[in-house]
Amino acid sequence: MAGGKQTPRQKMINLMYLVFIAMMALNMSKEVLTAFGNINEKLAESNSSVAERNSAAMAGLVAKAEEQPAKYKPLQEKASKIHEMTTEFTAYLEEMKSMVLEGVDDPQNYEAMDKSSPLDEYFFQSGKASNKGQEFLNKVESYREGVASLIEDNYPQIAAEVRREFSTDPVKDSEGVKKPWLAYNFESFPMIASITKFTQMQGDARGAENDILSVMLSGQLQSEVSLTNYEAIVISDKTAFFNGENYKGKVVLGRVDKTLQFDKVIINGNEIQSTEAGQVKLDFPAGNVGQQKITGELQFKEGDSIISIPVNNSYSVIPKPNSAVISADKMNVVYRGVQNPMTISIPGVGNVSANAPGLRSVGGPNYVMDVTTLQAREVTINVSGELPGGEKVGDSKTFRVKDIPRPVGTVRGEDGTVRMQRNTLEIATIGATLPDFDFDLNLRVTGFKFKVPGQPTVQVRGQKLDDRAVAALRRAGRGESVQIFDVEAQLANNASYKLKQVSPVFVELTN
The missing domain is CATH 2.60.40.1930 (Macroglobulin (MG2) domain)
Known part of the structure; x- marks a missing residue:
């Protein structure tokens, strides 16, 4: 949605506008009507693909909110409201398309959809918007302001883009005459052109939802990797020590980073030098019988700042078991x-x-x-x-x-969104993994679904793309993202255990 390189879907929409302009100057031909019908089909397929990605992202966000409600619940609630508004708005547009098609014997016969009267009579009365036309404008404005107001505090650029994309302000035509938005977009256009416009608006709404979900998730991931969110954990070699023993244990961060080097470690008032692989080795007299405390801090640099993580724990020294x-x-x-x-x-x-x-x-x-x-x-x-x-x-x-936690899908061992050449993807192995899980489990993939934008979903058996999937991949454009989802995986040594649904993986084609 936001600026930058145009996606193939946006290029197709721009082409549609060129056809609109041509229609105003030329007598409508049957071929142009058929072209509109074909464009509408392509838009509908693209919309379906985006809707699937949005549903997968929402499912992942719901799962995260259940596992870590304090961190993900606010995001999930806001995303759910946006999803609800988008679903309601796109459903309303679908009703509008059904209304326009009432009385049409063959919805695939685009050459017969050259009349503008059904929608003109519905949207306009005495040269102005009718009650139904005003209702349509209200729906567009309600969706635009509902979404924009919900995100403008956190994501002002996307909010501005939503307002621009769904603006209902008057529009200047090619002759410089300012026209009402409804008349400029729908008055006197053939039936198939208006249906295509409704489909495009559905795609814009789902695209807006996809952009918002992507920014929400990427922002949360960036927050998670900040070292300020880590906590120091004291792990004792055993939970109780005899009088006269040395206490043995270690201090680690909640998620150990082997590349992390502390600048200074202070435990119980003493500076500790024994550090390695993101850990602090402890070895000192356990002390007298009773409750003993371990206090101190870990210091390291993050950017130009010194970050300090407090250490606060305790252990018991007992005289006998x-x-x-x-x-x-x-x-x-x-x-x-x-x-x-x-x-x-x-x-x-x-x-x-x-x-x-x-x-x-x-x-x-x-x-x-x-x-x-x-x-x-x-x-x-x-x-x-x-x-x-x-x-x-x-x-x-x-x-x-x-x-066992929810696995994530991988391509060539990489998860999330992967940039890859087309020929590499054709021979790549589709897998599943459990990031940061304490057990080293061997997951075996037995099948998955493969989706190229604008093409039907391909069901694949095995771990690599089959001939049908490769054929679909070769029709994808450069820069397009293909989706691998509904990955079927099982434990190699326990096939009877039912794993949770595997998260999808997206591949952006670089050639």
Whole structure:
């Protein structure tokens, strides 16, 4: 929508306007009417493709809002309002097209759609806009101002573009005479031309929604990668220490960046030099029995500023073991569909017994937990043992049970929007991955849908484009974006587990 290089769809719309001008000067021919019909079909196909992308983006935003409501819920609510307004407006335009086509025996016979009277009588009365014509203007203005007012504080450039695209101000014709917008665009035009104009307006509305969703998501992603959003996490080698032991653990950021180098690390008043791969290694006396604190800060440069992340945590020093220590190797969560490794022990106790649904021992303190068939959202592990003096000790711990996160589609190992040459895409492997997931899972793609703008969606079986998909790809223009969606993926070692829907991937053709 915004300025810059014109898309093929916009070029086609400009061509349509040239035909409009030619119509005013020439006697209408059957070939021109057919050309309008063909343009309308192409616009409708393009609109369908954009609508699919918008729906996929909305679905991804809804999923993000469910997983991280504080971060994504405001965006999702605003996007939903825009989606609702766009859906209502495009549906109204579809009703207008149906109204114009009432009484037409064959909607594919464009040569017969040369009359202007049906819409002229509907939109105009005594040389002015009729009540129905004014209702149409009100719909356009309501959509324009509704969308623009919702986004103008955060995205003023797109808001201005929406107001320009759906302006209903008077227009000067080729002779310099100012005409009302409704008359300039619809009065005395053949039926098929007006239908094409309605289809173009539907495309403009869906294009506006697509631009807004893209800017919303890209802005949020830019915010997420800012280091100011990270928090320091203290990870102890174990949760309790005996009197006289050294405390051992490490301090990391919420998302470890191995390229990150701290400028200064201060823990408990002392500057720490032992840092590597975005982590701070800790090794100091644990202290006296009781609760001990770890405080300090991590400092690093971001641009011209010094960013400081506070460190604030605590640990317990105990005189003897009196509770079980249960440490999930993959954080305090167990996942369905995978073998969750667990380390279960009681300090000072040799023989420990642990039980829970799906839990089995694999030797010593090592256990594996499979909760694939467990419907509950939490699972509790009960642990018991006997101290050397015969005293019985026991404890339990509850873990959250979660599904494997939503995978993302990839082309040649890249996700999101990928720039690629056409011949590279023809032989590229379509895959799926789980970014930042704690388990290294092998996902196998068995099929996907392939969409080139203006062409039917191709269902592909396997991991590469088949002949039909390659043929569709070769008809795509340079700079166009093709979509790979509805990717069918499964766990290579657990095909019975049903993964969440894979996010789509877009490929921008560079040649």
